[in-house]
Amino acid sequence: MTRAFVTGINGQDGSYLAERLLDEGVEVHALAHTADEPSAFVPTAVVVHHGDLTDVEGTRALVRDLAPDEVYNLAAVSSVARSWEAPDQTAAVNGLGAVGLLESARQVQEATGRTVRFVQASSAEIFGSPTVSPQDEDTPIRPVNPYGAAKAYAHLMVDVHRSRGLHAVSAILYNHESPRRPTSFVTRKITSTVAAIARGTADRLVLGNLDARRDWGWAPDYVDAVVRAARADHPRDYVVATGRSHSVRDFVAAAFLAAGVDDWEHLVSSDPALVRPVDATDLAGDATRARTDLGWEPTVGFTDLVARMVESDLQTVSAH
Numbered sequence: 233m234t235r236a237f238v239t240g241i242n243g244q245d246g247s248y249l250a251e252r253l254l255d256e257g258v259e260v261h262a263l264a265h266t267a268d269e270p271s272a273f274v275p276t277a278v279v280v281h282h283g284d285l286t287d288v289e290g291t292r293a294l295v296r297d298l299a300p301d302e303v304y305n306l307a308a309v310s311s312v313a314r315s316w317e318a319p320d321q322t323a324a325v326n327g328l329g330a331v332g333l334l335e336s337a338r339q340v341q342e343a344t345g346r347t348v349r350f351v352q353a354s355s356a357e358i359f360g361s362p363t364v365s366p367q368d369e370d371t372p373i374r375p376v377n378p379y380g381a382a383k384a385y386a387h388l389m390v391d392v393h394r395s396r397g398l399h400a401v402s403a404i405l406y407n408h409e410s411p412r413r414p415t416s417f418v419t420r421k422i423t424s425t426v427a428a429i430a431r432g433t434a435d436r437l438v439l440g441n442l443d444a445r446r447d448w449g450w451a452p453d454y455v456d457a458v459v460r461a462a463r464a465d466h467p468r469d470y471v472v473a474t475g476r477s478h479s480v481r482d483f484v485a486a487a488f489l490a491a492g493v494d495d496w497e498h499l500v501s502s503d504p505a506l507v508r509p510v511d512a513t514d515l516a517g518d519a520t521r522a523r524t525d526l527g528w529e530p531t532v533g534f535t536d537l538v539a540r541m542v543e544s545d546l547q548t549v550s551a552h
């Protein structure tokens with residue numbers, strides 16, 4: 233039986249990844265960070281180990297004991313906004329923590345003689361504010377925020393470990409969303425607030441830069457790409473993206489449409505205090521390599537994605 237080790241299990245992607253792996257009959261072990269109890273979305277079949285990725289020795293001992301066949305590093309300080317508040321913690325988790333785990337996987341491979349497949353959840357933020365659009369695996373790495381810089385270091389170290397014989401892959405993930413996104417992220421802030429406005433329990437939606445553009449996809453599709461990347465015959469880095477960017481304003485419009493609210497523009501405002509110090513203004517990824525090598529395709533388009541999130545939030549508001 234294949235055994236997987238997943239970090240960041242309590243996050244949005246962790247639960248989708250666990251569901252996907254368990255469906256395939258994989259034994260899933262996971263690292264849980266702060267929560268005493270796993271998040272409600274984490275399947276009970278997951279074997280949860282408590283720990284901190286920045287405790288490199290503790291995590292290494294766990295990985296050594298488990299000797300997994302596949303390692304998925306999803307743990308991160310995953311919000312750009314949070315990374316500005318805590319650049320040192322971001323470097324420790326997203327940079328050094330990832331490198332510690334890469335080295336742990338390499339040591340298991342060396343000790344067991346079995347291939348260990350490692351996937352690093354990298355990010356489009358490693359490209360910063362690129363001058364080319366869409367970006368692909370050869371786009372220059374020029375991060376513009378602490379999150380992107382720490383992810384860039386881990387991304388480069390994947391390549392270094394690959395050259396040492398580890399089956400290591402960096403999945404350069406563009407934004408992907410779902411009803412499991414916390415409301416601290418702009419997409420879920422939009423859908424939860426729009427649902428509350430539609431139900432009469434909120435009256436305004438206040439955002440930062442409405443013109444920022446992102447390439448937004450459906451989280452389970454991105455987890456599918458990550459698993460395909462782990463299982464590829466040859467380890468390579470993959471951009472995982474839809475290839476189409478939309479503005480925050482587009483997202484807001486789609487959310488109000490999905491909630492059945494027509495006259496909404498006076499309900500939305502932009503607060504300069506919520507605008508990021510440096511914002512990557514337009515990110516769109518070219519996932520040709522993932523499509524060609526991995527047979528990967530996104531299955532949920534932008535309008536459908538927003539509608540699914542709004543529908544889920546409307547149900548949550550109704551339930552209270």
Ligand code: NAP
Nearest residue numbers: 240242243244245265266284285306307308310353407408
């Ligand atoms: P998420 O919901 O924020 O989950 C990240 C997880 O990492 C959280 O469960 C957190 O646990 C854990 N974590 C944080 N610090 C840790 C530490 N020191 N030790 C161990 N675990 C720690 O993120 P996500 O949306 O699922 O994203 C998964 C990965 O993909 C992340 O690496 C993210 O940077 C990357 N990514 C995501 C997107 C996206 O759009 N979702 C785009 C590009 C890249 P606690 O909550 O318990 O602290």
